[in-house]
Amino acid sequence: MKILLAKSAGFCFGVKRATNMAFEAAGGCRHICSLGPIIHSPQVVEKLADEGVQVVDRVEDITQDNVIIRSHGITAGELDQLASKSLSIIDATCPFVKKAQQHAASLSRDGYHLVLVGEAEHPEVQGIVSFARSAPVTVVATPEDAEKLPRCSKLGVIAQTTQSLGNFQQIVALCLRKSKEVRVFNTICDATSVRQEEAREIASKVELMLVIGGFNSANTTRLAVICKELQPNTQHLETADDIEPAWFEGISSIGITAGASTPAWLIEQVVKKVERFSGTDSE
Protein backbone atom coordinates (compact mmCIF):
# COMPACT_ATOMS: atom_id res chain seq x y z
CA MET A 1 0.00 0.00 0.00
CA LYS A 2 1.32 3.43 -0.99
CA ILE A 3 0.22 6.65 0.76
CA LEU A 4 1.00 10.02 -0.85
CA LEU A 5 0.53 13.01 1.49
CA ALA A 6 0.45 16.44 -0.19
CA LYS A 7 3.19 18.81 1.02
CA SER A 8 0.75 21.71 0.61
CA ALA A 9 -2.01 20.08 2.70
CA GLY A 10 -3.43 22.17 5.52
CA PHE A 11 -3.19 25.69 6.96
CA CYS A 12 -2.30 28.51 4.62
CA PHE A 13 -0.47 31.58 5.87
CA GLY A 14 -3.64 33.58 6.64
CA VAL A 15 -5.38 30.76 8.50
CA LYS A 16 -2.27 29.92 10.53
CA ARG A 17 -1.88 33.57 11.45
CA ALA A 18 -5.58 33.98 12.44
CA THR A 19 -5.58 30.77 14.50
CA ASN A 20 -2.39 31.73 16.34
CA MET A 21 -3.79 35.21 17.06
CA ALA A 22 -7.00 33.70 18.42
CA PHE A 23 -5.29 31.18 20.72
CA GLU A 24 -2.88 33.86 21.96
CA ALA A 25 -5.69 36.30 22.67
CA ALA A 26 -7.74 33.59 24.38
CA GLY A 27 -4.82 32.80 26.69
CA GLY A 28 -4.73 36.37 27.97
CA CYS A 29 -8.40 37.06 28.63
CA ARG A 30 -11.77 35.44 29.09
CA HIS A 31 -14.18 38.10 27.79
CA ILE A 32 -13.57 37.30 24.16
CA CYS A 33 -15.56 36.36 21.07
CA SER A 34 -15.04 36.07 17.32
CA LEU A 35 -17.39 37.67 14.80
CA GLY A 36 -18.31 34.59 12.76
CA PRO A 37 -16.13 31.44 12.95
CA ILE A 38 -12.41 32.37 12.90
CA ILE A 39 -11.72 29.84 10.12
CA HIS A 40 -13.91 27.27 8.35
CA SER A 41 -12.86 24.35 10.57
CA PRO A 42 -15.52 23.28 13.10
CA GLN A 43 -12.84 21.35 15.05
CA VAL A 44 -10.58 24.41 15.48
CA VAL A 45 -13.58 26.60 16.38
CA GLU A 46 -14.53 24.01 19.03
CA LYS A 47 -11.02 24.00 20.51
CA LEU A 48 -11.15 27.81 20.67
CA ALA A 49 -14.54 27.63 22.38
CA ASP A 50 -12.89 25.42 25.04
CA GLU A 51 -10.43 28.29 25.55
CA GLY A 52 -13.32 30.70 25.99
CA VAL A 53 -13.63 32.18 22.47
CA GLN A 54 -17.35 32.27 21.69
CA VAL A 55 -18.63 32.72 18.14
CA VAL A 56 -21.06 35.63 17.75
CA ASP A 57 -22.79 36.17 14.42
CA ARG A 58 -23.94 39.79 14.71
CA VAL A 59 -22.18 42.86 16.11
CA GLU A 60 -25.27 43.80 18.13
CA ASP A 61 -25.09 40.48 19.98
CA ILE A 62 -21.54 41.01 21.28
CA THR A 63 -21.42 41.19 25.06
CA GLN A 64 -17.71 40.50 25.45
CA ASP A 65 -15.02 43.19 25.79
CA ASN A 66 -12.75 41.75 23.10
CA VAL A 67 -13.60 40.70 19.57
CA ILE A 68 -11.50 38.85 17.00
CA ILE A 69 -12.14 39.51 13.31
CA ARG A 70 -12.04 36.19 11.41
CA SER A 71 -9.56 35.30 8.64
CA HIS A 72 -12.14 35.90 5.84
CA GLY A 73 -12.68 39.46 7.04
CA ILE A 74 -15.96 41.23 7.74
CA THR A 75 -17.94 43.94 5.94
CA ALA A 76 -17.11 47.63 6.05
CA GLY A 77 -20.48 48.18 7.77
CA GLU A 78 -19.65 45.67 10.52
CA LEU A 79 -16.27 47.34 10.95
CA ASP A 80 -18.01 50.71 11.44
CA GLN A 81 -20.40 49.11 13.96
CA LEU A 82 -17.48 47.59 15.88
CA ALA A 83 -15.66 50.92 15.91
CA SER A 84 -18.68 52.61 17.49
CA LYS A 85 -18.58 50.18 20.46
CA SER A 86 -15.94 50.43 23.14
CA LEU A 87 -14.32 47.11 22.29
CA SER A 88 -10.80 45.89 21.93
CA ILE A 89 -10.48 44.61 18.33
CA ILE A 90 -8.03 41.88 17.29
CA ASP A 91 -7.98 41.96 13.48
CA ALA A 92 -7.10 38.46 12.20
CA THR A 93 -8.24 39.21 8.63
CA CYS A 94 -5.86 37.44 6.22
CA PRO A 95 -3.46 40.08 4.83
CA PHE A 96 -4.27 38.89 1.26
CA VAL A 97 -8.01 39.39 1.87
CA LYS A 98 -7.26 42.81 3.39
CA LYS A 99 -5.32 43.73 0.24
CA ALA A 100 -8.37 42.78 -1.90
CA GLN A 101 -10.58 44.93 0.38
CA GLN A 102 -8.18 47.86 -0.08
CA HIS A 103 -8.18 47.45 -3.89
CA ALA A 104 -12.00 47.34 -3.85
CA ALA A 105 -12.10 50.57 -1.88
CA SER A 106 -9.55 52.43 -4.00
CA LEU A 107 -10.91 51.24 -7.39
CA SER A 108 -14.38 52.31 -6.29
CA ARG A 109 -13.08 55.67 -5.04
CA ASP A 110 -11.47 56.17 -8.45
CA GLY A 111 -14.80 55.56 -10.22
CA TYR A 112 -14.22 52.02 -11.51
CA HIS A 113 -17.25 49.72 -11.76
CA LEU A 114 -15.94 46.90 -9.57
CA VAL A 115 -16.08 43.32 -10.84
CA LEU A 116 -15.29 40.77 -8.14
CA VAL A 117 -14.66 37.29 -9.49
CA GLY A 118 -15.95 34.94 -6.81
CA GLU A 119 -18.93 33.32 -5.08
CA ALA A 120 -21.53 35.92 -4.08
CA GLU A 121 -22.54 34.03 -0.91
CA HIS A 122 -19.04 33.60 0.52
CA PRO A 123 -18.32 35.80 3.58
CA GLU A 124 -14.94 36.83 2.10
CA VAL A 125 -16.69 38.11 -1.04
CA GLN A 126 -19.42 39.89 0.92
CA GLY A 127 -16.71 41.55 2.98
CA ILE A 128 -14.62 42.66 -0.01
CA VAL A 129 -17.48 44.15 -2.05
CA SER A 130 -18.74 46.12 0.95
CA PHE A 131 -15.59 48.25 0.77
CA ALA A 132 -16.51 49.48 -2.75
CA ARG A 133 -18.73 52.33 -1.60
CA SER A 134 -18.43 54.86 -4.43
CA ALA A 135 -19.27 53.04 -7.68
CA PRO A 136 -21.34 50.03 -8.84
CA VAL A 137 -20.21 46.50 -7.98
CA THR A 138 -20.95 43.18 -9.71
CA VAL A 139 -19.95 39.76 -8.37
CA VAL A 140 -19.19 37.43 -11.26
CA ALA A 141 -18.72 33.68 -10.73
CA THR A 142 -18.51 32.40 -14.31
CA PRO A 143 -17.74 33.60 -17.87
CA GLU A 144 -21.52 33.41 -18.51
CA ASP A 145 -22.05 35.98 -15.73
CA ALA A 146 -19.37 38.20 -17.30
CA GLU A 147 -21.20 38.19 -20.65
CA LYS A 148 -24.09 39.95 -18.87
CA LEU A 149 -21.96 42.82 -17.50
CA PRO A 150 -23.13 46.25 -18.65
CA ARG A 151 -20.96 48.41 -20.88
CA CYS A 152 -19.20 51.06 -18.82
CA SER A 153 -16.38 53.57 -19.05
CA LYS A 154 -13.97 51.78 -16.73
CA LEU A 155 -13.93 48.40 -15.03
CA GLY A 156 -11.83 47.39 -12.03
CA VAL A 157 -11.42 43.63 -11.63
CA ILE A 158 -10.27 41.70 -8.56
CA ALA A 159 -10.78 38.13 -7.34
CA GLN A 160 -11.75 36.18 -4.26
CA THR A 161 -8.35 35.01 -2.97
CA THR A 162 -9.20 31.32 -3.53
CA GLN A 163 -10.37 31.66 -7.18
CA SER A 164 -8.81 29.56 -9.94
CA LEU A 165 -6.54 31.55 -12.27
CA GLY A 166 -8.16 30.01 -15.38
CA ASN A 167 -11.63 31.30 -14.47
CA PHE A 168 -10.19 34.71 -13.59
CA GLN A 169 -8.33 34.91 -16.94
CA GLN A 170 -11.47 34.04 -18.94
CA ILE A 171 -13.54 36.66 -17.13
CA VAL A 172 -10.91 39.40 -17.54
CA ALA A 173 -10.74 38.61 -21.28
CA LEU A 174 -14.51 39.07 -21.56
CA CYS A 175 -14.35 42.36 -19.63
CA LEU A 176 -12.24 43.78 -22.49
CA ARG A 177 -15.43 43.75 -24.59
CA LYS A 178 -17.34 45.71 -21.98
CA SER A 179 -15.09 48.69 -21.32
CA LYS A 180 -12.26 50.69 -22.90
CA GLU A 181 -10.32 50.56 -19.61
CA VAL A 182 -9.94 47.41 -17.54
CA ARG A 183 -7.72 47.64 -14.47
CA VAL A 184 -6.98 44.29 -12.90
CA PHE A 185 -5.44 43.43 -9.57
CA ASN A 186 -4.71 39.72 -9.40
CA THR A 187 -5.65 39.12 -5.75
CA ILE A 188 -5.61 35.32 -6.06
CA CYS A 189 -3.44 33.78 -3.34
CA ASP A 190 -0.79 31.47 -4.76
CA ALA A 191 -1.30 28.99 -1.91
CA THR A 192 -4.63 27.96 -3.46
CA SER A 193 -3.26 27.24 -6.92
CA VAL A 194 -0.19 25.44 -5.49
CA ARG A 195 -2.47 23.25 -3.33
CA GLN A 196 -4.83 22.55 -6.27
CA GLU A 197 -1.95 21.70 -8.62
CA GLU A 198 -0.43 19.25 -6.14
CA ALA A 199 -3.86 17.69 -5.49
CA ARG A 200 -4.34 17.18 -9.25
CA GLU A 201 -0.93 15.55 -9.52
CA ILE A 202 -1.56 13.15 -6.63
CA ALA A 203 -5.21 12.36 -7.56
CA SER A 204 -4.12 11.28 -11.02
CA LYS A 205 -1.70 8.72 -9.52
CA VAL A 206 -3.76 6.99 -6.82
CA GLU A 207 -6.76 4.67 -6.50
CA LEU A 208 -8.34 6.53 -3.55
CA MET A 209 -8.08 10.25 -2.77
CA LEU A 210 -8.89 11.71 0.65
CA VAL A 211 -9.56 15.44 1.05
CA ILE A 212 -9.68 16.61 4.69
CA GLY A 213 -11.43 19.81 5.74
CA GLY A 214 -14.61 21.50 6.96
CA PHE A 215 -17.76 20.70 5.03
CA ASN A 216 -18.39 24.48 5.28
CA SER A 217 -14.98 25.29 3.75
CA ALA A 218 -15.31 26.50 0.14
CA ASN A 219 -11.67 25.83 -0.70
CA THR A 220 -11.80 22.26 0.67
CA THR A 221 -15.02 21.56 -1.23
CA ARG A 222 -13.45 22.89 -4.47
CA LEU A 223 -10.35 20.75 -3.78
CA ALA A 224 -12.57 17.65 -3.51
CA VAL A 225 -14.33 18.55 -6.79
CA ILE A 226 -10.98 18.96 -8.57
CA CYS A 227 -9.75 15.59 -7.26
CA LYS A 228 -13.03 13.86 -8.17
CA GLU A 229 -12.58 14.93 -11.81
CA LEU A 230 -9.31 12.98 -11.95
CA GLN A 231 -10.15 10.21 -9.46
CA PRO A 232 -13.89 9.53 -9.01
CA ASN A 233 -12.98 7.53 -5.91
CA THR A 234 -12.45 10.72 -3.84
CA GLN A 235 -13.76 11.18 -0.27
CA HIS A 236 -14.23 14.55 1.48
CA LEU A 237 -13.94 14.06 5.25
CA GLU A 238 -13.70 16.35 8.29
CA THR A 239 -11.99 14.07 10.82
CA ALA A 240 -10.48 10.59 11.20
CA ASP A 241 -13.85 9.48 12.63
CA ASP A 242 -15.37 9.86 9.16
CA ILE A 243 -13.08 7.17 7.72
CA GLU A 244 -14.84 3.97 6.65
CA PRO A 245 -12.88 0.67 6.43
CA ALA A 246 -14.73 -0.26 3.23
CA TRP A 247 -12.93 2.57 1.37
CA PHE A 248 -9.67 0.61 1.48
CA GLU A 249 -10.84 -2.72 0.08
CA GLY A 250 -8.83 -3.67 -2.99
CA ILE A 251 -6.98 -0.31 -2.94
CA SER A 252 -3.18 -0.23 -3.34
CA SER A 253 -2.49 3.53 -3.37
CA ILE A 254 -4.01 6.45 -1.42
CA GLY A 255 -3.53 10.21 -1.82
CA ILE A 256 -4.21 12.67 1.02
CA THR A 257 -4.58 16.45 0.91
CA ALA A 258 -6.37 19.01 3.08
CA GLY A 259 -7.96 22.46 2.73
CA ALA A 260 -6.42 25.73 3.90
CA SER A 261 -8.37 25.69 7.17
CA THR A 262 -7.53 22.12 8.19
CA PRO A 263 -5.18 21.97 11.21
CA ALA A 264 -2.07 19.75 11.17
CA TRP A 265 -3.32 17.58 14.08
CA LEU A 266 -6.47 16.63 12.14
CA ILE A 267 -4.36 15.64 9.14
CA GLU A 268 -2.04 13.59 11.38
CA GLN A 269 -4.98 11.71 12.93
CA VAL A 270 -6.27 10.82 9.45
CA VAL A 271 -2.84 9.73 8.24
CA LYS A 272 -2.33 7.52 11.34
CA LYS A 273 -5.72 5.85 10.91
CA VAL A 274 -5.12 5.28 7.18
CA GLU A 275 -1.75 3.72 8.01
CA ARG A 276 -3.41 1.45 10.54
CA PHE A 277 -6.02 0.32 8.02
CA SER A 278 -3.49 -0.21 5.29
CA GLY A 279 -0.63 -1.48 7.41
CA THR A 280 1.92 0.87 5.83
CA ASP A 281 3.76 4.22 6.30
CA SER A 282 3.02 7.36 4.29
CA GLU A 283 5.56 8.98 1.94
Add this chain to the structure above:
Amino acid sequence: MKILLAKSAGFCFGVKRATNMAFEAAGGCRHICSLGPIIHSPQVVEKLADEGVQVVDRVEDITQDNVIIRSHGITAGELDQLASKSLSIIDATCPFVKKAQQHAASLSRDGYHLVLVGEAEHPEVQGIVSFARSAPVTVVATPEDAEKLPRCSKLGVIAQTTQSLGNFQQIVALCLRKSKEVRVFNTICDATSVRQEEAREIASKVELMLVIGGFNSANTTRLAVICKELQPNTQHLETADDIEPAWFEGISSIGITAGASTPAWLIEQVVKKVERFSGTDSE
Protein backbone atom coordinates in the same frame (compact mmCIF):
# COMPACT_ATOMS: atom_id res chain seq x y z
CA MET B 1 -23.73 36.38 -61.40
CA LYS B 2 -24.02 37.78 -57.86
CA ILE B 3 -21.70 40.50 -56.54
CA LEU B 4 -21.63 41.26 -52.80
CA LEU B 5 -19.91 44.56 -51.91
CA ALA B 6 -19.05 45.03 -48.23
CA LYS B 7 -20.68 48.09 -46.64
CA SER B 8 -17.57 48.56 -44.51
CA ALA B 9 -15.16 48.51 -47.48
CA GLY B 10 -12.74 51.42 -47.75
CA PHE B 11 -11.68 54.49 -45.77
CA CYS B 12 -12.00 54.40 -42.02
CA PHE B 13 -12.60 57.59 -40.04
CA GLY B 14 -8.90 58.32 -39.42
CA VAL B 15 -7.82 57.74 -43.02
CA LYS B 16 -10.67 59.84 -44.42
CA ARG B 17 -9.78 62.64 -42.01
CA ALA B 18 -6.05 62.52 -42.86
CA THR B 19 -6.69 62.44 -46.61
CA ASN B 20 -9.10 65.37 -46.43
CA MET B 21 -6.63 67.36 -44.32
CA ALA B 22 -3.87 66.66 -46.82
CA PHE B 23 -5.89 67.65 -49.90
CA GLU B 24 -7.14 70.79 -48.14
CA ALA B 25 -3.64 71.79 -47.08
CA ALA B 26 -2.28 71.10 -50.57
CA GLY B 27 -4.91 73.40 -52.09
CA GLY B 28 -3.72 76.31 -49.98
CA CYS B 29 0.05 76.07 -50.38
CA ARG B 30 2.82 74.59 -52.47
CA HIS B 31 5.69 74.19 -50.00
CA ILE B 32 4.30 71.11 -48.40
CA CYS B 33 5.39 67.54 -47.64
CA SER B 34 4.24 64.59 -45.58
CA LEU B 35 6.55 62.75 -43.21
CA GLY B 36 6.15 59.24 -44.64
CA PRO B 37 3.16 58.38 -46.85
CA ILE B 38 -0.07 59.94 -45.46
CA ILE B 39 -1.90 56.62 -45.74
CA HIS B 40 -0.92 53.18 -47.06
CA SER B 41 -2.44 53.70 -50.52
CA PRO B 42 0.13 54.31 -53.28
CA GLN B 43 -2.68 55.67 -55.52
CA VAL B 44 -3.79 58.30 -53.00
CA VAL B 45 -0.18 59.26 -52.29
CA GLU B 46 0.34 59.70 -56.05
CA LYS B 47 -2.72 61.95 -56.34
CA LEU B 48 -1.41 64.03 -53.46
CA ALA B 49 1.98 64.27 -55.17
CA ASP B 50 0.16 65.72 -58.23
CA GLU B 51 -1.20 68.37 -55.84
CA GLY B 52 2.32 69.12 -54.66
CA VAL B 53 2.51 67.01 -51.47
CA GLN B 54 5.91 65.32 -51.54
CA VAL B 55 6.72 62.37 -49.29
CA VAL B 56 9.82 62.90 -47.15
CA ASP B 57 11.09 60.02 -45.02
CA ARG B 58 13.32 61.80 -42.51
CA VAL B 59 12.83 65.08 -40.65
CA GLU B 60 16.35 66.23 -41.59
CA ASP B 61 15.45 65.99 -45.30
CA ILE B 62 12.48 68.38 -45.06
CA THR B 63 13.01 71.52 -47.15
CA GLN B 64 9.35 72.58 -47.30
CA ASP B 65 7.71 75.11 -44.93
CA ASN B 66 4.71 72.88 -44.15
CA VAL B 67 4.65 69.28 -43.02
CA ILE B 68 1.71 66.91 -42.63
CA ILE B 69 1.95 64.15 -40.03
CA ARG B 70 0.54 60.92 -41.52
CA SER B 71 -2.50 59.01 -40.18
CA HIS B 72 -0.32 56.34 -38.48
CA GLY B 73 1.48 59.01 -36.48
CA ILE B 74 5.21 59.51 -36.00
CA THR B 75 7.61 58.94 -33.13
CA ALA B 76 7.99 61.24 -30.14
CA GLY B 77 11.58 61.84 -31.27
CA GLU B 78 10.46 62.95 -34.74
CA LEU B 79 7.87 65.21 -33.11
CA ASP B 80 10.63 66.82 -31.03
CA GLN B 81 12.77 67.25 -34.15
CA LEU B 82 9.86 68.86 -36.03
CA ALA B 83 9.17 71.19 -33.12
CA SER B 84 12.78 72.43 -33.18
CA LYS B 85 12.38 73.51 -36.82
CA SER B 86 10.38 76.59 -37.78
CA LEU B 87 7.74 74.62 -39.66
CA SER B 88 3.99 74.75 -39.85
CA ILE B 89 2.74 71.34 -38.71
CA ILE B 90 -0.56 69.81 -39.86
CA ASP B 91 -1.18 66.86 -37.54
CA ALA B 92 -3.29 64.27 -39.42
CA THR B 93 -2.55 61.50 -36.89
CA CYS B 94 -5.68 59.36 -36.49
CA PRO B 95 -7.35 60.40 -33.18
CA PHE B 96 -7.49 56.73 -32.14
CA VAL B 97 -3.74 56.34 -32.71
CA LYS B 98 -3.15 59.58 -30.79
CA LYS B 99 -5.18 58.18 -27.89
CA ALA B 100 -2.94 55.07 -27.86
CA GLN B 101 0.15 57.33 -27.86
CA GLN B 102 -1.27 59.25 -24.89
CA HIS B 103 -1.99 56.03 -22.97
CA ALA B 104 1.57 54.84 -23.70
CA ALA B 105 2.95 58.10 -22.33
CA SER B 106 0.80 58.18 -19.20
CA LEU B 107 1.17 54.47 -18.34
CA SER B 108 4.94 54.83 -18.70
CA ARG B 109 4.95 58.02 -16.59
CA ASP B 110 3.04 56.09 -13.89
CA GLY B 111 5.72 53.36 -13.88
CA TYR B 112 3.88 50.61 -15.78
CA HIS B 113 6.00 48.27 -17.92
CA LEU B 114 4.24 48.89 -21.26
CA VAL B 115 3.09 45.93 -23.34
CA LEU B 116 1.99 46.95 -26.83
CA VAL B 117 0.11 44.21 -28.68
CA GLY B 118 1.03 44.68 -32.33
CA GLU B 119 3.57 44.28 -35.11
CA ALA B 120 6.96 45.66 -34.07
CA GLU B 121 7.82 46.82 -37.61
CA HIS B 122 4.63 48.82 -38.22
CA PRO B 123 5.09 52.63 -38.20
CA GLU B 124 2.02 53.05 -35.98
CA VAL B 125 3.56 50.70 -33.38
CA GLN B 126 6.98 52.37 -33.58
CA GLY B 127 5.24 55.70 -33.06
CA ILE B 128 3.17 54.58 -30.07
CA VAL B 129 6.01 52.89 -28.15
CA SER B 130 8.26 55.92 -28.57
CA PHE B 131 5.93 57.87 -26.27
CA ALA B 132 6.62 55.45 -23.38
CA ARG B 133 9.76 57.21 -22.14
CA SER B 134 9.81 56.44 -18.42
CA ALA B 135 9.54 52.64 -18.06
CA PRO B 136 10.39 49.49 -20.06
CA VAL B 137 8.39 48.64 -23.19
CA THR B 138 7.79 45.26 -24.88
CA VAL B 139 6.02 44.82 -28.23
CA VAL B 140 4.14 41.52 -28.22
CA ALA B 141 2.63 40.07 -31.41
CA THR B 142 1.49 36.64 -30.25
CA PRO B 143 0.59 34.71 -27.07
CA GLU B 144 3.97 32.94 -27.46
CA ASP B 145 5.68 36.36 -27.16
CA ALA B 146 3.59 37.12 -24.06
CA GLU B 147 4.78 33.91 -22.36
CA LYS B 148 8.31 35.38 -22.48
CA LEU B 149 7.40 38.64 -20.69
CA PRO B 150 9.37 39.20 -17.49
CA ARG B 151 7.62 39.25 -14.11
CA CYS B 152 7.10 42.83 -12.96
CA SER B 153 5.20 44.86 -10.40
CA LYS B 154 2.75 46.45 -12.82
CA LEU B 155 1.98 46.00 -16.50
CA GLY B 156 0.15 48.47 -18.76
CA VAL B 157 -1.32 46.89 -21.90
CA ILE B 158 -2.53 48.64 -25.06
CA ALA B 159 -2.94 47.55 -28.69
CA GLN B 160 -2.14 48.64 -32.20
CA THR B 161 -5.52 50.06 -33.36
CA THR B 162 -5.92 47.39 -36.06
CA GLN B 163 -5.30 44.35 -33.80
CA SER B 164 -7.83 41.52 -33.58
CA LEU B 165 -9.70 41.43 -30.26
CA GLY B 166 -9.14 37.67 -29.89
CA ASN B 167 -5.33 38.00 -29.95
CA PHE B 168 -5.51 40.97 -27.54
CA GLN B 169 -7.71 38.98 -25.11
CA GLN B 170 -5.35 36.00 -25.11
CA ILE B 171 -2.32 38.19 -24.45
CA VAL B 172 -4.03 40.13 -21.63
CA ALA B 173 -5.02 36.81 -20.01
CA LEU B 174 -1.36 35.70 -20.07
CA CYS B 175 -0.23 39.03 -18.60
CA LEU B 176 -2.22 38.17 -15.43
CA ARG B 177 0.43 35.52 -14.73
CA LYS B 178 3.25 38.05 -15.02
CA SER B 179 2.15 40.84 -12.71
CA LYS B 180 -0.15 41.52 -9.75
CA GLU B 181 -1.50 44.64 -11.49
CA VAL B 182 -2.48 44.71 -15.16
CA ARG B 183 -4.03 47.93 -16.45
CA VAL B 184 -5.48 47.60 -19.91
CA PHE B 185 -6.69 50.24 -22.34
CA ASN B 186 -8.48 48.61 -25.24
CA THR B 187 -7.22 50.88 -28.03
CA ILE B 188 -8.46 48.63 -30.84
CA CYS B 189 -10.55 50.62 -33.32
CA ASP B 190 -13.96 49.05 -33.86
CA ALA B 191 -13.81 49.81 -37.61
CA THR B 192 -11.24 47.02 -38.04
CA SER B 193 -13.29 44.32 -36.34
CA VAL B 194 -16.51 45.42 -38.11
CA ARG B 195 -14.69 45.26 -41.47
CA GLN B 196 -13.15 41.85 -40.66
CA GLU B 197 -16.47 40.42 -39.48
CA GLU B 198 -18.28 41.54 -42.63
CA ALA B 199 -15.43 40.20 -44.81
CA ARG B 200 -15.72 36.80 -43.06
CA GLU B 201 -19.47 36.75 -43.64
CA ILE B 202 -19.16 37.58 -47.35
CA ALA B 203 -16.13 35.33 -48.02
CA SER B 204 -18.03 32.33 -46.64
CA LYS B 205 -20.84 32.89 -49.14
CA VAL B 206 -19.03 33.50 -52.46
CA GLU B 207 -16.87 31.61 -54.95
CA LEU B 208 -14.37 34.44 -55.49
CA MET B 209 -13.35 37.11 -52.96
CA LEU B 210 -11.59 40.35 -53.99
CA VAL B 211 -9.75 42.44 -51.39
CA ILE B 212 -8.71 45.88 -52.63
CA GLY B 213 -5.91 47.90 -51.02
CA GLY B 214 -2.23 48.81 -50.95
CA PHE B 215 0.19 45.88 -50.90
CA ASN B 216 1.97 47.91 -48.16
CA SER B 217 -1.21 48.14 -46.08
CA ALA B 218 -1.10 45.84 -43.05
CA ASN B 219 -4.86 45.92 -42.47
CA THR B 220 -5.61 45.08 -46.14
CA THR B 221 -3.11 42.22 -46.09
CA ARG B 222 -4.68 40.84 -42.88
CA LEU B 223 -8.13 41.18 -44.46
CA ALA B 224 -6.97 39.10 -47.43
CA VAL B 225 -5.53 36.45 -45.08
CA ILE B 226 -8.84 36.26 -43.15
CA CYS B 227 -10.82 35.89 -46.40
CA LYS B 228 -8.43 33.24 -47.75
CA GLU B 229 -9.06 31.08 -44.68
CA LEU B 230 -12.74 30.91 -45.61
CA GLN B 231 -12.44 31.14 -49.40
CA PRO B 232 -9.06 30.03 -50.79
CA ASN B 233 -10.05 31.70 -54.07
CA THR B 234 -9.24 35.19 -52.69
CA GLN B 235 -7.32 37.86 -54.64
CA HIS B 236 -5.57 40.87 -53.09
CA LEU B 237 -5.42 43.69 -55.70
CA GLU B 238 -4.45 47.35 -55.60
CA THR B 239 -6.37 48.67 -58.63
CA ALA B 240 -8.80 47.59 -61.37
CA ASP B 241 -5.76 47.10 -63.63
CA ASP B 242 -4.75 44.09 -61.52
CA ILE B 243 -7.95 42.22 -62.42
CA GLU B 244 -7.45 39.15 -64.59
CA PRO B 245 -10.35 37.82 -66.74
CA ALA B 246 -9.40 34.22 -65.88
CA TRP B 247 -10.51 34.83 -62.25
CA PHE B 248 -14.17 34.87 -63.34
CA GLU B 249 -14.30 31.62 -65.32
CA GLY B 250 -16.97 29.31 -63.92
CA ILE B 251 -17.69 31.68 -61.01
CA SER B 252 -21.26 32.59 -60.12
CA SER B 253 -20.75 34.77 -57.00
CA ILE B 254 -18.12 37.39 -56.10
CA GLY B 255 -17.47 39.22 -52.85
CA ILE B 256 -15.63 42.56 -52.66
CA THR B 257 -14.13 44.38 -49.69
CA ALA B 258 -11.33 46.90 -49.25
CA GLY B 259 -8.85 47.98 -46.60
CA ALA B 260 -9.11 51.10 -44.45
CA SER B 261 -6.79 53.08 -46.73
CA THR B 262 -8.49 52.25 -50.03
CA PRO B 263 -10.29 55.28 -51.55
CA ALA B 264 -13.89 55.00 -52.78
CA TRP B 265 -12.93 55.77 -56.38
CA LEU B 266 -10.57 52.78 -56.51
CA ILE B 267 -13.32 50.50 -55.17
CA GLU B 268 -15.78 51.90 -57.74
CA GLN B 269 -13.35 51.22 -60.61
CA VAL B 270 -12.95 47.62 -59.46
CA VAL B 271 -16.71 47.11 -59.05
CA LYS B 272 -17.38 48.56 -62.54
CA LYS B 273 -14.78 46.30 -64.15
CA VAL B 274 -16.10 43.22 -62.29
CA GLU B 275 -19.64 44.08 -63.45
CA ARG B 276 -18.38 44.38 -67.03
CA PHE B 277 -16.68 40.98 -66.87
CA SER B 278 -19.64 39.31 -65.24
CA GLY B 279 -22.43 41.19 -67.05
CA THR B 280 -24.29 41.94 -63.82
CA ASP B 281 -24.90 44.65 -61.16
CA SER B 282 -23.54 44.50 -57.62
CA GLU B 283 -25.76 44.30 -54.51
